[in-house]
Amino acid sequence: MSDGFVRLYRRDWSPEQAQRRVGSLAATGMVLGHPGTGRITALSEDPETIGEQVELTRDDLLAAMAGLGEKQFTFQYWLTDDEDSDVICTLSRTGDDVVVEEYGLDGLGGPIARTGQDKVIRRLLAEFRTTGPAAAGLVVDRWGPSLDTDLDDIVTGGPTPVTVTPELLVLRPEVARRHPELRAPVPFGDFVACDTDGILALAR
Template identity: 75%
Template sequence: MTYGSVRLYRRDWSPEQVHRRVDSLAAAGMVLGHLRTGRITALSGEWETCGEQVEMDRESLLAAMIRLDGKHFTFQYWMADDEDADVVCTLTRLGDVVVEDYGLDGFGGPVYRKGQDTVIRPLLAEFRATGPSAVGLVVDRWGPALDTDLDDIVTGGPTPVTVVPELMVLRPDIARRNFDLGRLVPFGDFLARDTDGILALAGSE
């Protein structure tokens, strides 16, 4: 078990973009319906039932993703090639920025890095496809940055980078403020600190 995650930061969280995200991930093998049962499930955030599955239909789940009532919404994607593998996704609204936090829990430790890569690879593609609405991306494979306010760092806040996740893709001004330029590599219009070679999963520019 790990506590790693991939976080995508973006603006323009419109109904059209929500539908595009879900359809694009489905084409890449991350689907809303369980492979065998077809069930679509959110996860309760209520104290008494926290983490319990709440069955929903597709349109109700998409509507909840769009509204983000209470600023948080958590649900499950399922890997189309493994009915036992799920990716918990929590959406959080930070002002005009939405954070998509995709959990890597259950994809194993370092020996099972390839399992994590099946999640990371399509999310790198999603970041690219977000275009001008993209704000930043973080891959924290094993969770050492769990207690770091990554959201504040990515959105330009004053929190220092004291624990460096394996990949941070930041706007150039934010990247230069936090890292030596010699340790940064370009990724589209962004600069990245990539300590694990993760950007290789994205293929060529």
Template identity: 80%
Template sequence: MSYGFVRLYRRDWSPEQVRRRVDSLAAAGMVLSHPRTGRITAISGAWETIGEQVEMDRDGLLAAMAGLGEEGFTFQYWMTDDEDADVICTLRQAGDGVVVEDYGLDGFGGPVYRKGQDTVIRRLLAEFRATGPTAVGLVVDRWGPSQETDLDDIVIGGPTPVTITPELMVLRPEVAHRHPELRNLVPFGDFLARDTDGILALVPD
């Protein structure tokens, strides 16, 4: 079992950008509707029903994605090539106009965890590149030990030190240079990356 995650940080989160993200992921095989049942589901954050599926229609889900409040919003993507595989996504605000798309890698475990995780990571790396100038940063943590670190503050440019390094951190150059603890940085488009696991090799050509 993996408790890892991929976090994509971006600006300009609007209804149009929400639709573009959903449509782009759908083209890559991550869809809102369950491949067999067609159900679209959010995940309840209410205390009485926390963690339970809440059925929604597409328009309602897209509106909830675009209209983020302080609580954030959690829902499910489904993999078209495996109807039992889902990716939990939580959208939330990180401050300074930045929105975090937090994609869970839970369930992509076992002896072939890398193959399962990589099917998700590969798609999200492509999404990061497609985000263009509104992209702020990206983090991939296969097992989740860095989740107790204030990664939001680090990616946005705050003073929090990187004490636990995820397998991949993609930061703006001016942010990366504030962290001498991050060594062996490599270019990744307009960003600098610390890649300890060869994850950037998954980026489509």
């Protein structure tokens, strides 16, 4: 178990982009419906029932994704090659019209056996690269030590210093230049990346 996560930051969120994300991930084997039951579930944000599954139709879930407001929306993806494994996804807004897609890595491997994590990270690196000009940044933190850092502010160009560096931090070059504390950033498409764990190799 871990508190690890992947955060994909993007602009220009729309119903078409929400549908494209779901379809693209489904093509890799990361689907909305449970492989055994077909159930599609969100997770309650109500304080009295927080974390409980709420069954939705596909259309209702896509509408909730597309109509993202000030409140976050949390739901589950399922892996077709392991029906006992889910990936919790939380959508929220931050900064200047930036949507954050956070994908949990909980239960997908420990410090040695990372196979489950790597399968999900590989999919999300591909998603980031296909997001195109709307992409704003990416974070991969396998175990969660950077959770107390305001990563959203960092990625969107705010003044928060990088005091805990996640295993992978991908920033726009103009944002990275504001952080001289980052060590040895390398080019990654139109971005620069600090990769302390060889995660970019999963994008090849």
